[in-house]
Amino acid sequence: MVAGEGAIAPLSEDVGRLREAVEAFRRRPKTGRTQEQISHELSQVRVICDVMELEFSDLASEFAATDEYDQQGFDSPISWLKQVCHMSSGAAGDRVCAGDQLQRLGQSADALATGEIGFAHFALIARTAAAVGGRFDEVELLRKARKLNIFPFRNSCLHARHAANPERFVNEEKEGVEARSLTLTTADDGVVLVQGILDKVGGAALRTALEPLAKRAGKGDHRKLDRRLGDALVDLSMHALDNGVPSRRPHLQVTTSLETLLGLSGAPAAEMEFSLPISAKAVERLACDCSVTRILLNSDSMVIDVGRAKRLVSGPQSKALRVRDGGCTWPGCDRPATWTSAHHVVHWIHGGSTDLPNLVLLCYRHHWMVHEGNWQIVRTDDGCIHTIPPLMGFGSRSREPD
Ligand SMILES: [Zn+2]
Ligand SMILES: [Zn+2]
Known part of the structure; x- marks a missing residue:
C-alpha cells in the first residue's frame, strides 16, 4: 500500500480479537458504579x-x-x-x-x-x-x-x-x-508572531527574566499566564531601550505629522521603524515620555526631532519623580521605577508642563490603559492616585489589555 491511498488492510486475527474485546468493554453497563x-x-x-x-x-x-x-x-x-x-x-x-x-x-x-x-x-x-x-x-x-x-x-x-x-x-x-533560532513575522494586521528555539541555559535565562515580570499586578489583574508572559517580554524590551548602554541605546523611532500627534480628525497614521503604521493614540503614549523614543515630524519632507526639550523629564526632575513615586503609581502595581515611564497627566502636546505635579510614573501596561484603554488617572493634592475605568459609550467599551 502506498501512503495516502487510504486502503485499510483487513485486521489480523489477534488484532481482530483485541478489537472485539475493546468493543465488549465499551458496551458494559456504565451506571450504578460508586466513585471508588x-x-x-x-x-x-x-x-x-x-x-x-x-x-x-x-x-x-x-x-x-x-x-x-x-x-x-x-x-x-x-x-x-x-x-x-x-x-x-x-x-x-x-x-x-x-x-x-x-x-x-x-x-x-x-x-x-x-x-x-x-x-x-x-x-x-x-x-x-x-x-x-x-x-x-x-x-x-x-x-x-x-x-x-x-x-x-x-x-x-x-x-x-x-x-x-x-x-x-x-x-x-x-x-x-545549534538548534537555536528566533523568527519574528509581521502579520497582515501588524501583530508580530514570535517563534523560536533556545538552548537550555538561554531558555532558563529568558524564563528567569520573564517570570518575576509576569506575576499578577494586584487583585484586579485577571490576565492569563500566556498574556502576562507576552506583556513581560515587551516590558523587558522597553527596559532595555530605557536602560541600555547609552552609546548603543536603541530608540523606538516614530515619524508622524503634527496633525496626528494632536489627534486631529483626518490625520494619517504614524510610522514606526520595524512596524506597520501605528495609531495616533499609540503615538500619543510613546511621545508622552520620550526617553525611549525619538519622535520625528515630517512636515514639508523635513525631519526634525520635535519638542524634545519640552517633553523630556530633566535629570534632577526624573530623580525627584522616582523618589516621590517609587515605581508604577497604579494601585496594586509593584513595578519599580526603572520599569516605568513618566506619564504627563495633561499631555505636553496639549500644553501640559513637564513638572513634577503633572507627572506620574506608570509601567508599560498601565500607561497603555491610560492612553489607549481610556482609563483616567487622578492624582489628588495629598498624593493619592485614583483610577477611573472608561465609561460605557455608544461604541464598544475600551478594554484594558487583560
Ligand atoms: Zn502618558
Ligand atoms: Zn503598573
Whole structure:
C-alpha cells in the first residue's frame, strides 16, 4: 500500500480479537458504579493502555528494523509512524526506542504490567538505557521510577546520563545550542508572531527574566499566564531601550505629522521603524515620555526631532519623580521605577508642563490603559492616585489589555 491511498488492510486475527474485546468493554453497563469503583476502573484501564503501548513499541521496533517504510515511500520508520499512526515524532521515537530496549528491561516491563510505573516512565528508562549503553543500572533507575512522577523522574534520568557519560551529555547540549533560532513575522494586521528555539541555559535565562515580570499586578489583574508572559517580554524590551548602554541605546523611532500627534480628525497614521503604521493614540503614549523614543515630524519632507526639550523629564526632575513615586503609581502595581515611564497627566502636546505635579510614573501596561484603554488617572493634592475605568459609550467599551 502506498501512503495516502487510504486502503485499510483487513485486521489480523489477534488484532481482530483485541478489537472485539475493546468493543465488549465499551458496551458494559456504565451506571450504578460508586466513585471508588470508577477510580479503581480508571487506574486498571490505564495499566492495560500502558501494556498495550509496550506491545505497540515492540511491534514498532520490529517494523523499524525492516525496510517496509522505504518500500511505502517514507524516509524513515518515524515518518511512517507519524503519518500512519498519527503520532508526534517524539512519541514515535519513544516507542521505537522502548521496543528496542525491551529485552534488557525485563524488571521495568514487569513493573509496568503491575501498574507500579507508567509507560512514560518506561520510555524514559529506555531512552536512558540507549544513551548510556553498558553503564546502565536498571535497578537503581527503576527504584526512582517507582517513587517519582514523570517530571522529576526525567531529571533523574538526565543525572544518570550525565554520570555515565558527561562527554555525550555535553555534545547533546551542543546540539540544543545549534538548534537555536528566533523568527519574528509581521502579520497582515501588524501583530508580530514570535517563534523560536533556545538552548537550555538561554531558555532558563529568558524564563528567569520573564517570570518575576509576569506575576499578577494586584487583585484586579485577571490576565492569563500566556498574556502576562507576552506583556513581560515587551516590558523587558522597553527596559532595555530605557536602560541600555547609552552609546548603543536603541530608540523606538516614530515619524508622524503634527496633525496626528494632536489627534486631529483626518490625520494619517504614524510610522514606526520595524512596524506597520501605528495609531495616533499609540503615538500619543510613546511621545508622552520620550526617553525611549525619538519622535520625528515630517512636515514639508523635513525631519526634525520635535519638542524634545519640552517633553523630556530633566535629570534632577526624573530623580525627584522616582523618589516621590517609587515605581508604577497604579494601585496594586509593584513595578519599580526603572520599569516605568513618566506619564504627563495633561499631555505636553496639549500644553501640559513637564513638572513634577503633572507627572506620574506608570509601567508599560498601565500607561497603555491610560492612553489607549481610556482609563483616567487622578492624582489628588495629598498624593493619592485614583483610577477611573472608561465609561460605557455608544461604541464598544475600551478594554484594558487583560
Ligand atoms: Zn502618558
Ligand atoms: Zn503598573
